[in-house]
Amino acid sequence: MAATGSTTTAATRQEGEAKRLIEGVRGLGERIRDNAEQIEAVRRVPAEIVDELAALGVFRMVAPGPGQADPVTFVGVCEELAYADGSTGWIAGIAGATSVVMGYLGPDVADRMLADPKFLIAGVAAPVGLATPCDGGYRVRGRWSFASGCEHATWLVGGCRVPGDRPVRRMMIMPAAAMSIHDNWDVAGLRGTGSHDIEADDVFVPQEHSFSLADPHEGFPVMSQLALGLGAVPLGIARAAIGEFIALAQVKNDPMTGQSLAGKGWARAAVAEAESLRASALAYLLSEAAKPDPRGVDDVARLRLAIATAARSAARAVDLMYDAAGGASLYTSSPLQRHFRDVHAATQHAMVGPDLRETVGAVLLGEDVNTARL
Structure with a gap:
């Protein structure tokens, strides 16, 4: 009975931490969006925003300890921040995931590093x-x-x-x-x-x-943890691009006919396809991230495939919105051109590249293949 109560308490605490993290980054969203153009111009996220993310615990999300976020929460935080700004979401995903290395260190060493609020x-x-x-x-x-x-x-x-x-x-x-x-x-x-x-x-x-990354490590697969944000961030960017297109479609009219962009059949089809790509890829990623550990090679391969699929589907969704917006998406004043560039930068990462899909395909086919990068 005591063990059951302890497990229930831990689960409740983790749920509360997940809610706090998601609500915290969502609360920063508008201010991050307001800074998005400046972030790109100076090529740096403002120190005050980084400090607030640090205070929320974003950069230590998967470090061992009571505040450790589960994989589903990690995806949610990265996606939400990328919805506000791709670069901010990317830093959160990379740094948050890298905190997993604290689990390879002695507890005293890790505690000393983590004691720094920044x-x-x-x-x-x-x-x-x-x-x-x-x-x-x-x-x-x-x-x-x-x-x-x-x-x-x-x-x-x-x-x-x-x-x-x-x-x-x-x-x-x-x-x-x-x-x-x-x-x-x-x-x-x-x-x-x-x-x-x-x-x-x-x-x-x-x-x-x-x-060494080859040292024993319990819980979520380390390489998958390092890759997880590479699927979540593009999905956040895609959600932002779809939102931008929907807003544009309400006010942009054909100069020859006066018809609104929202009234055009091909525009409606484009936004529907983009949303289906984004939502289905997110559901696929979350379902794989939520599976229990430990995982065998086949399960890890499927998780990595979900991550790579999220990145590719998100890019396709953004492409649809960028194309459907026409000439309006070319202007630097349009967030669509930034979303287009950001999402395609994300897909260039080696951990979601073509060789990853080849490795996963070999695993699914039962072929002999080097799985060290999974």
Whole structure:
């Protein structure tokens, strides 16, 4: 009986935390939307918005502890923030997911990092750095690209090769202040994510600040956690694009006939198709995210397929709205052109690319395939 009561209390607490998170980011939505053009122009989310998201716990969503968000809540938070602004949602998804690495550290080490109210960990898992063993840890050198949110980070993580007779790969967690940021994120979409290169030049990393993704880890699959926001964010962008088109269709009239855009059959069909793509992809993603753990390879493959499908379906939905709006979507004053660029930037991420679908297809067909990236 005591165990049942304890389980019920934990579930109730998690439900309350999920509601608090969703309501919190929804409450910030209008202000984030008001800043969207400025976020893109300066290529950075305002520090005050980042601080408020940190205070809500967005950047530690999946770190072990009483405030840990379940996968469905994580999707909801990322989608809601991306509905307000794609770049803000992207940083939340990347940094929030990266907090999963706290589970690989000793409890005391993780607690010290998480004690900072502005905690935000960003970085890159690709093992392009070099970590040379030394007394008490490693000396790290390397440069990593696509470090979304690095400008706001308190900690940065980078994948490294550790030399030796049998080279291994380990992740190194470094103080953000000890690293350099190369301002080179000048791109077409998701401009406000600040996904610059980061560099370590002989940074000392204590042994207790390093880990391997191959180490045992309980709960939601780690690579899937890191990928989950890549499906949720495009869906939020798609919801925003559909809303923009609906508003435009009420006021835009054909100059030759006077007919409203909303009155045209092809426009009605386009918005219906876009909404069906968005809503069905969201339902698919949530249903896979909600499945119990642990998961076998087949279940993980289906989850990753749902994530990739969300990104592709969202992009198709935005394309429909962008095309249906006609010339109006070309103006920089139209949010539709920003949604178009943002969603297509999201689909370029390697974790939702064509090779992922090939791997999933091989798993579903029962073929022998390397599933390390799942």
